[in-house]
Amino acid sequence: MFEDFDALSFDCYGTLIDWEAGIADVLRPWARASGSSLSDEELLLAYADEEARVAREEPEMLYPFVLAAAFRATGAKLNIPVTDDDAARLGTSVPDWPAFPDSAAALKRLAEQFKLIILSNVDRQSFAGSNRRLGVDFDHIVTAQDVGSYKPAARNFDVLAEYADQQGLRLLHVAQSLFHDHVPASRLGLPSVWINRRHDRPGWGATPDPKVSVQPAGEFHSMADFAEAAVPNGSPGPMA
Structure with missing residues (x-):
């Protein structure tokens, strides 16, 4: 009760x-610019375990840096380059998430x-x-x-x-x-x-x-x- x-x-x-919409709004144009046809769901699935891992391994890292590190790891997993600007774009995106x-x-x-x-x-x-x-x-x-x-x-x-x-x-x-x-x-x-x-x-x-x-x-x-x-x-x- x-x-x-x-x-x-x-x-x-x-x-x-x-947060899924917010993250996808950054990952989608990044993936498209590389010629990837991965769906939002596929991008989020690739990203999910990387954020959890970074947060577990770096518990005192501030969240914008967790996002950036997870993005770089996702790029390595998908064999798509992540620039410093890409990583910073996700790291600073939280206030824009709807x-x-x-x-x-x-x-x-x-x-x-x-x-x-x-x-x-x-x-x-x-x-x-x-x-x-x-x-x-x-x-x-x-x-x-x-x-x-x-x-x-x-x-x-x-x-x-x-x-x-x-x-x-x-x-x-x-x-x-x-x-x-x-x-x-x-x-x-x-x-x-x-x-x-x-x-x-x-x-x-x-x-x-x-x-x-x-x-x-x-x-x-x-x-x-x-x-x-x-x-x-x-x-x-x-x-x-």
Whole structure:
């Protein structure tokens, strides 16, 4: 029951911000300029494991440099050159990534009932650009820069849980990525809701295969559906 919670923590990229569209908008013209006919989905699939690897191996690297390094590694994998300008273009692109059309309205509605927290795999400056697209003031923000590691590292969720405990908050985690969010949240015993943005598309896109089974407490196909269930007519309701 949603009334069991008084705070929601959110993954941002993939859940609130359309990071696949943002990344593809950089990778697509780069690939086309080389003569490649790879689809957006194929480019994202090639890219996904490289970002996860760089973030795992370089946990204190700021996110713009993770993006740039992952882009270079993707180019090496696909045998397509990545220039310094190419790498910098992706590294600085986060503020340009679009919000999903339902994110801002859903967050505004959820803020009527819950404290809103961000747990994101970016740096503070990159998130500030995205926050302007979301239209709400979050009650607390935790980035990879703050923690010194990237999800799915357990430390990111430990920091989130420590904050919730200090504030006396009953926390529900809301995210799209099984790999980055639901698997580590489950290991911590943190209940979560899956915003399954890719429900109508096969494959994992820019998110690596979690490779383990995980069962979130609920599943919705959009933030709009989640907000309607959590705050129907301005009051909390049962979990779908």
